[in-house]
Amino acid sequence: MTSFFKKYKWIIVLAIFFNVFLSSWYVLNRDLVFHTDIARDFLVLEDIVKTHKPTLLGPRSGGIPGVFHGPLWFYVNLPIFILGKGNPVIVGCFWVFLSVISIYLTYLLGKKIFNEEVGLLASFLLSVFSISYIKALINPFGAVLLFPAFFYLLVTYLKSARFFYLICLLFILGLIIQFQIAFGLPILILLTIYLIPFFIKKKKITHIFAYFILLIPLSTYFLFELRHDFLQTRSIISYITTKQNVGSLNLLNIVIQRARGLLFDGINMIPQNFLLNLPITILFGILIYNLKDKKFKHRNTYFLYFFFYFGFWIIALFFKGNIWNHHYLPFLPLTLIIFSSLFNLINKKIFIIVFLYIFIINFIFGIQSIKSAGTGWKFYADLAKKIYQDAKGNDFGYYVYSSDLLGYSEKYSIHYIQKMFKQTISHPYKKEQLTYLIIAPPPEDKKYLNGDWWKINQVKINRNPDKVFRYSNGMIVEKYLLSQKEMQIPSDPNLVQDLTFR
Secondary structure, three states, rough: HHHHHHHHHHHHHHHHHHHHHHHHHHHHOOOOOOOHHHHHHHHHHHHHHHEEEOOOOOOOOOOOHHHHOOOOOHHHHHHHHOOOOOOOHHHHHHHHHHHHHHHHHHHHHHHHHOHHHHHHHHHHHHHHHHHHHHOOOOOOOHHHHHHHHHHHHHHHHHHHOOOHHHHHHHHHHHHHHHOOOOOOOOOOHHHHHHHHEEEEEEEEOOHHHHHHHHHHOOOHHHHHHOOOHHHHHHHHHHHHOOOOOOHHHHHHHHHHHHHHHHHHHOOOOOOOOOHHHHHHHHHHHHHHHOOOOOOOOOHHHHHHHHHHHHHHHHHOOOOOOOOHHHHHHHHHHHHHHHHHHHHHOHHHHHHHHHHHHHHHHHHHHOOOOOOOOOEEEEHHHHHHHHHHHHHHHOOOOEEEEEEOOOOOHHHHHHHHHHHHHOOOOEOOOOOOOOEEEEEEOOOOOOOOOOHHHHHHHHHOOOOOOOOOEOOOOOOEEOOOOOOEHHOOOOOOOEEEEEEOOO
16 A cells, blocks of 8 residues: 555545435435335335235336336335335435445455456445435346446456356346346356456356356346246337337437447446546546556456446347446446546546545435435425325315326335325225325426326316415425215226336
8 A cells, every 4th residue: 555545544534424424414414315216115015015926027128018016125225115114214224234234345455456446436436426326226236236246256256257256247147137237247248248258268167057057146136927928028028019209310319318328428427418537438438548557467358347237238229229327337446446447547636636626526416316315305204294284184085196197105104104004994096975186296397297187087077176285395284174976986097106117
């Protein structure tokens, strides 16, 4: 370790703990970002606990219709969900714990492959990133957590050619696919392309049988396909074989978007403005140029990283949809390690300037994300309490409207707060004498999605409410005291009431 790190090591460690504290700000204030995907996960967990029926299906992939992630993220959170009796804040504390593990694994990988300096720098940067995203974890974070372990085992296997390491890395890759299929499957394809020549060169053809270990982590997919007439397989085949309406301009746009992803977005070190990643892109370009020297230190490790990184974006050319941040987010810890290793390769002043540039922008972004807290769990819980208190012990029916038609956030808060008002029974999507309509504000660019049509044509209530609760964020709760005649008018049975569209 250089004299610089001997002098400042503990300052960096303390800074990491401070960043972890900032990332915990939401849960320390008994709050959590509670958008549709987060609330959906809690509704699924609640359903597993209530019905005692395990699920084979994870969240929708959002890429190919009819394709889903694995359910492993649900089962990772399930024990804490049960211990916390469904309290999202308790689960949020668990997310902070997972973040600490991710930071530590990044430190270990950087230290094992390069040195302690690299591990410290990379884990410090990851802790800064955590300020903005730990408050709202979804399934891709499982892949973020595991990808450093996968990469380390792969490096170890390529050095030793021991079957045990291959078994372990393939098992972990199967878990990564469970968490984020859009990342894990391309990595599996690229790994196979890389390993087949290795098997032949090392005369380890029998190592191909290690792939059978994937049957364990991917068993939920196989069981689901067998039970549901190969639904996801048919969805993938349909997506591939159906002619896409893609003109030459759209094809050009896809190539441009993938090039932007490769050069800027995929590096993922600077939020919001992709061009702000340009200094890091230039440094990575210099690193790639230096790899032509066969004596370049850690050349094989760098090559392996860029093989997967570039390969991911090449495979992405064959996908006609959007590539979102969470598709390539699992690269982040390894990318930070590769960047931090430049400390030993380039001018120290240049590295420190770029390092501070990354830190300052992400720290400011993290603080802003805390200050600009949107509609979170605390709000939804208070809204639900207000409804139960207003009901004054009377049973009530309720309907939820949101522009995505799912209303998961409101639904879970009503379910959870029910525990505090056991004398009051709420009836979802059913008209009672006392009925509430919970209406989320429309998107800024689609003001017409204000719930008026939904209320008249689907709920079948066409009059002014008896009372209205208005909130500063645009949320509205309308209270109705319905007559027997109004109660007998059935609402639309096609209203989204369950998790079919999760």
